[in-house]
Amino acid sequence: MSTATEKQFDQGLVNTIAAETQMSFIDGEKGVLEYVGIDIDSLARHSTFEESTFLLWNGRLPDAAELAGFETELRAEYALPEGLIAMIRETPADASTMHVVQTLVSALSLFDPECDDDSPEANIRKAVRLVAKTPTLIAAFDRHRKGKEIIPADSNRSIASNFLWMLRGEEPTETMVRALDVCLVLHADHGFNASTFTSLVVISTLSDLYSACSAAVGALRGPLHGGANEGVMVMLNEIGDLDKVDEFMKGKLERKEKIMGFGHRVYKAYDPRATYLKTFSEGLARDTGNLPLYEMSTRIEGIMHDAVASKGIFPNVDFYSATTYWSLGLELDLFTPMFALSRMSGWTGHCIEYLKDNKLIRPGAAYVGPHEVPYVDLADR
Ligand code: SDX
Secondary structure (H helix, E strand, O other), rough: OOOHOOOOOHHOOOOOEEEEOOOEEOOOOOEEEOOOEHHHHHHHOOOOHHHHHHHHHHHHOOOOHHHHHHHHHHOOOOOHHHHHHHHHHHHHOOOOHHHHHHHHHHHHHHHOOOOOOOOOOHHHHHHHHHHHHHHHHHHHHHHOOOOOOOOOOOOOOOOHHHHHHHHHHHOOOHHHHHHHHHHHHHOOOOOOOOHHHHHHHHOOOOOHHHHHHHHHHHHHHHOOOOOHHHHHHHHHHHHHHHHHHHHHHHHHHHHOOOOOEEEEOOOOOOOOHHHHHHHHHHHHHHOOOOEEEEEEEEHHHHHHHHHHHHHOOOOOOHHHHHHHHHHHHOOOHHHHHHHHHHHHHHHHHHHHHHOOOOOOOHHHHHOOOOOOOOOHHHOOO
C-alpha cells in the first residue's frame, strides 16, 4: 500500500484531476466554458435549458423529434407525489430555502420505487424526475410559506415558464421566461465544482442518485459556492446607493474581506457566463426599474478590476445573476435554489457518467497528530 509520502498533499484539491468527463470543458486562463464542445455564449444565446440538458446527458444536440420527446418526458414528471406535498404543508414557513430543497430532494426518494435501481436506464428516469420536480418543489414551498394555495405544474409549459407560473399564478412575460431560461442554461454544469464533486463522492459508494443530489444541494448552499449570488444581493442592498459604492468598497478592500461574486478556483480571467449575464441583466434591470442595481454592479466591477484583476480576480457567474434574479422579482432566498434547480442537470449527468467507470472516491489524509500515546484509565485522569 502506498504511504502518505508517495501521495500528493493537495489542500482543496486545487491541483488534482479526479476523473475524466465529456460534459463540460473549462479553460480558466482563457475564460472558456463549453458544454460538450459548444461554447457557453452560443448556448446562452440559442439554446434552452431542456436542450442543454439533453446535450450534457447525451453528448450531442437533439434533433427536433428528440427534443420534443425529451420535453414531453420532463413535463410528464413535473408533478409532485401527494405525500411530498403533505410534507411541504408541514414545513415551517421560516425554514431555510436551501434546507427545504435538500430535504425535499432527498424525500423524493421515498416515493420512487426505482430509488435503489442503479441501472443506467433507471438512473436516467430518476434524473428526469429530479430535473422536472425540483422547480415544482421550490415553487410549492414558496407558495406554502406565504400562506398561498400551491399551484400545480402546467405540463404545457417549459421548465422556465412553468416555474414562474407556479410561483405567481400569473402569465410570465416572454422576457422573464427567456431571462430565467438563459440563467438555467448558464448554471447547468461546470466541471467538478464543489457540489458536483460532492455528488460524485456519494455516487462512487454506489449510493443512489437522490442521496447524491441532496448532498450536492448541501454543498451548493455555502457562500463560497452557490450561496454567493445571495451574498451579492445582500451587498448591493447594504450599499443602497451608487454614490456609496466607493466608500463601501474601500472599506471592504482595506479589511481584506472577500467580495461575493468575484474570484474563482478555476477562472483567472472573466467568467464567460458573467459576460452574457452582464449584458442580459442590464436590459432586464432597465425594463424592470432596477437599473441602479446594474449601475452599482458595474461600478463595483470597475473598482475590483483596478484592485485585484492583476491577481486574476474577476466577476464570476454569481455577480450579475444577482441583479438578474432580483429583476425577475425573485426573493433573495430563492437565488441559490435557482442555482440548484439548474445544476440538478449537471449533478445527475456527472453521476451517471461517473458510474460508467466507477471508482470509490477516498483520498488519503496526512496525519499530523501524536503517536504511541498510552491509554489512561478514567480514575487516573
Ligand atoms: C461558484 O468551482 C466552480 O466551478 C464554482 C461555480 C460553479 O459554476 O459551480 O463556478 C460557482 O461557486 C462561483 C464562485 C462563487 N463564490 C464567490 O463569489 C465567493 C467569493 N469568492 C471567493 O471566496 C473565492 O474566489 C473562491 C472561493 C471562489 C475561490 O477561492 P480559492 O480558489 O480558494 O482562492 P483563495 O480563497 O485562496 O483566494 C486567493 C487570493 C486570496 O488573496 P491572498 O490571500 O493570496 O492575498 O485571492 C483573494 C484571496 O483573498 N480573493 C479575493 C476574492 N476571491 C479570492 N479577494 C477579494 N474578493 C474575492 N472575492
